Amino acid sequence: QSEIRKKLIDAFTKSKEEYLSGQYLANLIGCSRTAVWKHIEELRKEGFELEAVRRKGYRITKTPEKVTPDEIRLGLQTETLGRQIHHEESVDSTQKIAHRLAYEGAQEGTVIIAEEQLSGRGRMDRRWHSPKSTGVWMSVILRPNIPPPKAPQLTLITAVAVVQAIEELTDLTPQIKWPNDILMNGKKVTGILTELQADADRIISIIIGIGINVNQELDDYPDELKDIATSISIEKGEKLSRAELIRVLLAKLENLYKLYLDKGFYPIKLLWESYAVSIGKNLTARTITGSIYGKALGITEDGVLMIEDSSGKVHHVYSADIEL
Template sequence: MQSEIRKELLDAFTNAREDFLSGQQLAELIGCSRTAVWKHIEELRKEGFELEAVRKKGYRIIKTPEKITADEIRLGLTTEFIGRNIHYEESVESTQKIAHRLAAEDVPEGTIIIAEEQRSGKGRMNRKWHSPKYTGIWMSLILRPNIPLTKAPQLTLLTAVAAVQAIEEMTGLNPEIKWPNDILLNGKKITGILTELQAEADRIHSIIIGIGINVNQKKEDFSEDIQETASSLFIEKEEVVSRAGLIRSFSKHFEKLYLLYLEQGFFPIKILWESYAISIGKVLKARTLTSTIVGRALGITDEGVLKLEDDTGVIHHIYSADIEL
């Protein structure tokens, strides 16, 4: 009940934009007493929110905390279900591990798990993902789509499109996608995506998408072995970017694309993905588990599989590989 009051309070401030809301207005909007409103406002202040209180006018939020709290994400969130249920942790081993547990407990679709720090973050093929405190977005998203098992990888590509659109909206920068799950700025990786399943042989129980975005790291925050290949939005834009704002933007774009995907299938997502792809028309080296294939990227199939044409004209379908430009 307390968390529902908090959600409704933040929704009220979101809808009011810059306007003041009186204690009486808030109590009527939320359906609680003015005393309860005051208690929740004091809790927001303790979390780092700055609220302006003016006699006969009421309250408005003028500054949000630097840490990503669930309340800060909700303030301004416009989605119907993505990000509406938030599990927040200060420090975790991995948001994916928590997401798997919560998915098994049947939490609502669209639940996000967010942490300020991951001690054992991972990417594809169990590679370590560097997740320092208070600098990036380390989150997992729980979905329950009614789609065949074979189509699950398409959601990785959908997630990449949503992340690119959110970064564009928040920064004005123009990131590009490297198949299947990397987002680059000026040739350096800023985002990784990891898709995992809870499924039986013929049925998906849940899809858990892990998203790591390097937001406000400085160059020295990266270990020396990745400084030449990794970057952050701060390094590329030379400005601090609101992490909570980026999560809200991602949630909005993801929900729109996800509903489109469920209604119309992968084709409209494919068109968007190819428009952001760095690799189309370029010669790539694809290292699979069994071989290395060099060829020109023709695009992706209607299923999301990468097509490479080698120098003999043979078209190879790449389902999983490390890609080198």
């Protein structure tokens, strides 16, 4: 069933505004025209609007509000990322599902998307507020052949991809706060959570969790987030298609990931620095072993944050919360 649906969607992606005849679609998927009609009805139930014109055929005129796999595939420009999509209505956390699927052998690029998360997670078991059908709550499974200590670089790669995607679709200019926040007007619009399945010397999979606030209004946030969180629609003043954002994001992420596997972290570092908010500023880094106050010098070739304290000593920070 879903294979046939994929074929239909691919065909409509290629045909764009053109009509596809019932006979053409029947030949394509190897079934009768009545069966084609049934599949078209299924797409309508998912929220697609299709125009059917006699002697011409079908074309898609409107895609659904929900982020369904079919809608994401409609126009997806990637080779691996998002070629397998699991879409769920309501889950605890997409990370949890991704861990299970990765363990069961899911292929690289598999994506898990939920309309709503009941216990979305941040780092260190903090909560990630993920209300229904307003944001992108997504996990991506990657299987890079890199040593485990390099895994945090994937957080920085993803941050660059998110900024590029938002910049492509809006005239907003998001900034990255090391390591995993994306801010607009000083408020958090995106959080990234990179988790690992690894042996001591080998990565089995990296699970990148991405939470993007897209269409929330200020009232959708609980009080404790109202001053620190924002969404693309709050900043832009209008709603954005989540499916389109996901498509563009997956394409950007795939490009950067390929660049990284091919050329290493250096080109990513340059891009990352061009979007970073914290470099050259005084800040406090709260780590599990204590706080460091000083000026952020930048990141190392490995993506580690360097802070110079008042005595001139340079600290390397691998993981922390940053206060600007």
